[in-house]
Amino acid sequence: MTGTTHDRIAAMTCPIDRTILDPAVQTDPWDFYRELHESCPVLPIPQIGGVMVTRYEDIRYVLLHPELFASGGRHTGKNKKGLQVDKSQRYQEILKDKGWGHVETLQRTDPPIHTHYRRLVNKAFVPRRIGEMADHIDQVTDELITACLASPRGGTVDVEFVDRFAMPLPGIIIAEELGLDRNDIRRFKRWADAMLALAMRPVPDNELEAVAEIELEAQHHLAAIFEERRANPTDDLMSSLVHAHENDDGPDDEPLTMHELQNLMHQLVTGGFETTTNALNHGMWLLTRYPDVQARVRQDMSLLPAFIDEVLRFESPVQGLPRRATQDVELGGVTIPEGSLVMVRYGAGNRDDEVFADADTFDIDRPGLGQHLAFGAGPHYCVGAALARQELISGFTAWLQRTSNIELGDEGVEHEPSFMLLPMARLHLRITPA
Numbered sequence: 001m002t003g004t005t006h007d008r009i010a011a012m013t014c015p016i017d018r019t020i021l022d023p024a025v026q027t028d029p030w031d032f033y034r035e036l037h038e039s040c041p042v043l044p045i046p047q048i049g050g051v052m053v054t055r056y057e058d059i060r061y062v063l064l065h066p067e068l069f070a071s072g073g074r075h076t077g078k079n080k081k082g083l084q085v086d087k088s089q090r091y092q093e094i095l096k097d098k099g100w101g102h103v104e105t106l107q108r109t110d111p112p113i114h115t116h117y118r119r120l121v122n123k124a125f126v127p128r129r130i131g132e133m134a135d136h137i138d139q140v141t142d143e144l145i146t147a148c149l150a151s152p153r154g155g156t157v158d159v160e161f162v163d164r165f166a167m168p169l170p171g172i173i174i175a176e177e178l179g180l181d182r183n184d185i186r187r188f189k190r191w192a193d194a195m196l197a198l199a200m201r202p203v204p205d206n207e208l209e210a211v212a213e214i215e216l217e218a219q220h221h222l223a224a225i226f227e228e229r230r231a232n233p234t235d236d237l238m239s240s241l242v243h244a245h246e247n248d249d250g251p252d253d254e255p256l257t258m259h260e261l262q263n264l265m266h267q268l269v270t271g272g273f274e275t276t277t278n279a280l281n282h283g284m285w286l287l288t289r290y291p292d293v294q295a296r297v298r299q300d301m302s303l304l305p306a307f308i309d310e311v312l313r314f315e316s317p318v319q320g321l322p323r324r325a326t327q328d329v330e331l332g333g334v335t336i337p338e339g340s341l342v343m344v345r346y347g348a349g350n351r352d353d354e355v356f357a358d359a360d361t362f363d364i365d366r367p368g369l370g371q372h373l374a375f376g377a378g379p380h381y382c383v384g385a386a387l388a389r390q391e392l393i394s395g396f397t398a399w400l401q402r403t404s405n406i407e408l409g410d411e412g413v414e415h416e417p418s419f420m421l422l423p424m425a426r427l428h429l430r431i432t433p434a
Contacts, residue, residue: 174272
């Protein structure tokens, strides 16, 4: 078939006139996903030179075939047209001029290169290591909840949950694992927001340099720590990455470059500050929306793992991530052109009625809960999944044990638009301490 990738995508037909690029759809996408499942499961998005895959089985196919749908090579600009491409290139020029431009590592590569980077970070996130951290995660959880529940008025406490708990808990834990100062987590969150900005929302021209300067601040701070760890090794992940080539288990040929180190930290910082935060927020919101579920889990804490899996399925913290078609591929009856950006929409797959009966109903008793795609599948299955689960278990266990009721406060909930995540700007809760 002739024509550019963009032209071929623009020629695709779809009866739905809404788009995931609409901020209103991003903050409440569930009706949109249902429409797509029924009439347009592979949605053309000419504005980004790509398509969005929404059915569960199609998503799994993409994730399990990296030779057809690559994670690497998405940042070259080849075959792209439209959405923020020029801004991305200008952003990269600013980083290259004053710091370190982005290179592809870990989740932005494919096997066997991906396997190399994955091995370097795995030791910090394996289940055995997470088990050793569980008591400390419980301790941090209790410290944060104690601060939240201080000074009740009339038997209840008003808590802005996002800022007081959902961000600090995973932020403190990932900062400690990396080797960063836990007292600086709000600064690190600011970095994470800047690092993700272009991928999440339209960034006005007059904000581009300011956003880049925040990432440059992060880069130079991290570079100084890497050099300190090079001279004086410690027992944290940043030190481990700097000295990876000296690993007794099988030395690598060359030390990681500063560009590679910066990109690994980019992924670890953003992942640590965004995904588990979103899951904590939505889990607490669901407890207020389903008081019967809240009462059941309080009475029988053995239901907590099922509750967490249903939270992850029902309101997937990562709604979608991109791949790139390495050749023309037929999927869901549609030919996806070589070079297309392929948005794998986990949030839509987790609401697929073909796999999860009555998928738009929150049901902690549903069979097959563990089939959800919230952590992905295949070689890029989330490296931090075990840590995220422990943080969710520690968090919800402590909140349910230390309170007798959790309900939505007067200021309610507010979502922020995002192309790939489902973030909350505010979650105001009214809590009755136990």
